[in-house]
Amino acid sequence: MSEHPIAARWRAIRGGGRGGRGAPAGAGRAALIPYLTAGFPTPALSLEALRRVAAAGADFVEVGVPFSDPLADGPTIQRSIQTALDQGMTLPGVLDLIRRAALEVPVIIMTYLNPVMAFGLERFVGEAAAAGASGLLLTDLPAGADQTVESLVAASPLALIRLIAPTTTPERLARAVQGAPLPLAVGFGIGTAAQARAAARLADGVVVGSAIIDALGAAGTSGGPGAAERLVRELAAAVHEQGATA
Amino acid sequence: MDVPTPGRFGPYGGRYVPETLMAALEELDRVHEAAKRDPTFWAELEALLKDYVGRPTPLTEAPRLAAETGAGVVVALKREDLNHTGAHKINNTLGQALLARRMEKRRIIAETGAGQHGVATATVCARFGLECVVYMGEEDMRRQRLNVYRMELMGARVVPVTSGTRTLKDATNEALRDWVTNVTTTHYIIGSVVGPDPFPRIVRDFQSVIGREARAQVLERWGRLPHTVIACVGGGSNAMGIFSAFLDDSAVALVGVEAAGEGLATGRHAASLGRGRPGVFHGSLSYLLQNADGQVQPAHSVSAGLDYPGVGPEHAFLKDSGRVLYEAVTDRQALDAFAALSRLEGILPALESAHAVAWVLAHRGAWRAEDIVLVNLSGRGDKDVAMVAELTGGAT
Numbered sequence: 001m002s003e004h005p006i007a008a009r010w011r012a013i014r015g016g017g018r019g020g021r022g023a024p025a026g027a028g029r030a031a032l033i034p035y036l037t038a039g040f041p042t043p044a045l046s047l048e049a050l051r052r053v054a055a056a057g058a059d060f061v062e063v064g065v066p067f068s069d070p071l072a073d074g075p076t077i078q079r080s081i082q083t084a085l086d087q088g089m090t091l092p093g094v095l096d097l098i099r100r101a102a103l104e105v106p107v108i109i110m111t112y113l114n115p116v117m118a119f120g121l122e123r124f125v126g127e128a129a130a131a132g133a134s135g136l137l138l139t140d141l142p143a144g145a146d147q148t149v150e151s152l153v154a155a156s157p158l159a160l161i162r163l164i165a166p167t168t169t170p171e172r173l174a175r176a177v178q179g180a181p182l183p184l185a186v187g188f189g190i191g192t193a194a195q196a197r198a199a200a201r202l203a204d205g206v207v208v209g210s211a212i213i214d215a216l217g218a219a220g221t222s223g224g225p226g227a228a229e230r231l232v233r234e235l236a237a238a239v240h241e242q243g244a245t246a
Numbered sequence: 247m248d249v250p251t252p253g254r255f256g257p258y259g260g261r262y263v264p265e266t267l268m269a270a271l272e273e274l275d276r277v278h279e280a281a282k283r284d285p286t287f288w289a290e291l292e293a294l295l296k297d298y299v300g301r302p303t304p305l306t307e308a309p310r311l312a313a314e315t316g317a318g319v320v321v322a323l324k325r326e327d328l329n330h331t332g333a334h335k336i337n338n339t340l341g342q343a344l345l346a347r348r349m350e351k352r353r354i355i356a357e358t359g360a361g362q363h364g365v366a367t368a369t370v371c372a373r374f375g376l377e378c379v380v381y382m383g384e385e386d387m388r389r390q391r392l393n394v395y396r397m398e399l400m401g402a403r404v405v406p407v408t409s410g411t412r413t414l415k416d417a418t419n420e421a422l423r424d425w426v427t428n429v430t431t432t433h434y435i436i437g438s439v440v441g442p443d444p445f446p447r448i449v450r451d452f453q454s455v456i457g458r459e460a461r462a463q464v465l466e467r468w469g470r471l472p473h474t475v476i477a478c479v480g481g482g483s484n485a486m487g488i489f490s491a492f493l494d495d496s497a498v499a500l501v502g503v504e505a506a507g508e509g510l511a512t513g514r515h516a517a518s519l520g521r522g523r524p525g526v527f528h529g530s531l532s533y534l535l536q537n538a539d540g541q542v543q544p545a546h547s548v549s550a551g552l553d554y555p556g557v558g559p560e561h562a563f564l565k566d567s568g569r570v571l572y573e574a575v576t577d578r579q580a581l582d583a584f585a586a587l588s589r590l591e592g593i594l595p596a597l598e599s600a601h602a603v604a605w606v607l608a609h610r611g612a613w614r615a616e617d618i619v620l621v622n623l624s625g626r627g628d629k630d631v632a633m634v635a636e637l638t639g640g641a642t
């Protein structure tokens with residue numbers, strides 16, 4: 001069985017075996033993982049933003065499928081999701097976007113369970129992988145929440161990415177990682193190069209969402225992808241210097 | 247009713263929440279289970295229900311409504327409207343405030359639609375000296391100024407919610423976001439039998455006092471069980487509260503009445519069980535009003551308390567099992583029932599409860615003499631008077 005694209009990518013970034021905190025110190029650099037809401041600020045600009053952000057130093061890209069009730073997201077991403085929905089973005093639309101973007105870095109689909117259930121979970125994992133996605137992060141599916149869903153994703157080409165939180169108990173942490181030395185990315189509230197640099201000292205990867213969405217939305221209609229690209233370039237420089245020089 | 251998988255009612259329920267909340271849900275489950283087995287917990291809750299809330303609530307025979315319903319039929323109203331704060335909501339907020347105290351959480355958050363649950367939460371927070379923050383849609387705040395002021399009088403902070411539809415569903419999203427951020431210091435008192443496990447069980451347990459009292463009162467007065475028990479269903483807490491005592495009485499028909507709004511065919515309704523399909527929303531799997539893409543659709547009802555696109559997972563299970571019949575009545579029928587109960591019995595029902603009365607009026611002739619029809623009058627209608635006057639062209 002060939003190596004999963006996400007594992008291969010981590011190995012390339014971190015060096016050594018599977019990467020992760022178990023990897024030798026200084027074995028490689030940290031990864032930058034930008035988040036983009038599919039369809040924001042418009043479907044066309046979203047495609048351009050995906051391509052430019054991926055080319056500006058992203059190691060993975062998280063693509064958000066809009067859901068009407070994004071209770072795990074802050075105000076900036078909520079607004080971007082509403083904008084995307086108002087312009088008719090749907091799950092098939094997101095898969096089409098991923099297919100057309102044809103990114104060289106692994107794509108992780110981030111969403112909530114309901115749009116995936118409505119599409120049909122089995123059909124989703126197949127079509128998402130065919131569109132070029134490598135991973136799936138369901139913010140409202142904590143480890144152990146639904147054996148049917150978890151088994152189905154586990155048997156699919158998509159890697160199921162888990163979230164852990166400061167409140168996660170040791171028992172739940174063990175359940176989420178299942179003994180494997182998984183790479184650990186840090187996210188939520190990271191938006192500047194200084195913050196990204198600090199986070200990259202502690203983790204394998206750094207996820208940035210709202211700051212990129214802000215850049216995409218604030219630069220006027222057509223300037224968004226360029227502004228997001230500049231921010232990602234800056235963040236990538238900060239994140240990538242960590243580890244490489246350690 | 248016990249179910250095989252913890253936190254599940256058949257396939258429904260579960261804990262579909264951000265990981266951040268899992269530890270708090272596990273703690274809440276433990277504290278609730280321990281409290282259920284602790285006689286001192288019940289002694290304190292029962293004393294407060296008696297002396298602070300005014301329980302047991304009366305069972306009132308409604309002879310003139312009964313005469314409209316059929317010759318010799320007995321109609322009995324379970325008077326949750328006579329609770330302190332005017333609705334059944336306080337049965338739950340009081341119980342959960344006691345759980346919060348056991349968890350040493352001194353900050354309480356809640357969501358509210360019409361404001362009844364918000365008022366009941368603000369009330370118990372004042373009683374126990376807890377900090378209280380209530381999330382309320384901006385649109386609902388505008389429609390329910392008086393309840394906003396009531397909450398503020400009792401020391402609560404009411405936070406306007408401007409996202410999405412600016413109503414109950416978005417207020418719930420915002421309360422869940424607050425909880426994710428402040429979970430170590432904060433307890434979320436959810437207002438209905440919805441949300442992630444263990445909330446649907448906790449809220450049902452605290453509301454089940456309605457059914458226990460009503461069943462005993464009916465048996466004491468008439469020496470037999472009711473033929474039919476009727477309750478309105480939004481999230482479904484008053485209905486679970488009264489149904490829970492009768493689930494094992496297979497001869498007793500149970501009817502949950504949803505809001506058909508402007509009519510089921512118009513799409514402008516709140517009939518999650520009647521017209522929705524299963525989906526994951528606000529932490530649990532249940533029937534949900536959603537479009538083909540899995541986006542949650544706005545609900546509509548003249549009654550703000552029923553204006554919710556989801557419904558408690560235990561109702562989903564009871565619908566599939568056939569134990570409870572779920573039907574819907576329109577805004578128009580509810581307004582007519584509001585007027586009818588006021589005129590016939592001198593009782594102004596909440597518009598939510600008026601849906602249950604409307605179902606009875608729509609089924610005149612369905613019962614035989616001596617049949618007992620038990621209606622859960624979940625709240626009083628004072629909060630709705632101004633809006634009813636506006637809608638029906640009466641004086642304001």
